[in-house]
Amino acid sequence: MRSRFLKPNGSLDPEHMMRTLGIHSIPTLDIHESAALRHTRVISVESGPKAVELEFASDGVQLSCLEAAASDIDQLEAAVRAWLDLDSDLAGIQAHFDLDVRLGPLIRTRPWLRMVGYLNGFEAAATTILGQQVSLAAGRTFGGRFVDAYGTDGPGGLRIFPTPGAVVALGVGTLRETIGLTNSRAATLFLMAEKFAAKNFTGTSGIPLDRDELLALRGVGPWTADYLQMRGRSDPDAFVPGDLVARRALERISEREAAALARSWAPYRSYAMVHLWASDAAS
Structure with a gap:
């Protein structure tokens, strides 16, 4: 050991x-x-x-x-x-938000919230698609089926997350039937796997598709692209104005209002998201 x-x-x-x-x-x-x-x-x-x-x-x-x-x-x-996110200097972020009417109290209550990302970029993309428009519990269930069907055995009795190539090799029909996805969700996940495979993705962190490439995929909208910019790329200044949980924490303002409000939080808008999510979970 x-x-x-x-x-x-x-x-x-x-x-x-x-x-x-x-x-x-x-x-x-x-x-x-x-x-x-x-x-x-x-x-x-x-x-x-x-x-x-x-x-x-x-x-x-x-x-x-x-x-x-x-x-x-x-x-x-x-x-x-x-x-x-262990190496980020949160002191500067704390100072940046300290006087903000909405974020200041959140920062002072929980000053050490970090932005957890993903070890594997395809894991970020695939699980985000699997979790679209379903509960967190349902998303985890779909994820478990996906890992069981397409992953490989790893050490310690655990599994290794599937590769894009493993998904592409078996076709979209197998993906739909094995995981229990709708036709449209299975097609989106299959397209994502094809794009990752075409980029020769090797299982590292990060997303090899840029925002325009993501949005060109049927079934990938602004929420998914913004979320992957934040958690898939670990961008400290991403924001997800379409996120319902964050907007609920902001007293249910509109998507446009959330985007406008967040401009003052640059260049740390991802950390604003982290604090908004945490405040909603605590309420």
Whole structure:
């Protein structure tokens, strides 16, 4: 067993980070233990996939991996730091929002909320499509079926997220029948897989399609493109004005009003989203 303590730039909010990971966790892809503040999943490094256990505290994250070699730990640390946004300096963001009528009180209440991203860009895109217009629980169910049908076995009894090529190889009909998706949702996910495969995507973080390429896909609208800009690309200044939860936290203002209001939050609009989501969850 090799382990390393990952100290963030500043502090972190372990309960918020665990909630974010938990609401997006997928059976067989993750082991999520909320009471223990522990989350386990597979992370790929040059030597292969590793089952990594993370334990969260306000002063950092304990990373442990049973099968990691000494040369793997640096790579695992880099992946986890990027995924969990551990290196961002939140002090500047706190100062930027401090005098804002809406965000100031949220920041002062929970100053250490970080923007959790994705380890795998295709995971970000596929699970976002699977979660469109359904509850979080239904999205996780679809995700579990998808991972079971198209993923591969990994270490620690976990699965590795499917590759775009695995989806393309079996055709859109198999995707629809196996996961239980509507025709339109299956077609959108299949198109996304084709586009990722055409970009020679290798399972890394980030989205290889730009916004125009995303919006050109049938079934991908502004909400999906904005959300992937924020969580799929870890852009600190993305905003999702069409998000119903964020607008509810803003007293149910319109999409246009939300977009206009958010201009004053640049260049940290993604962090505004994080705080709006967290405030709605706490209400």
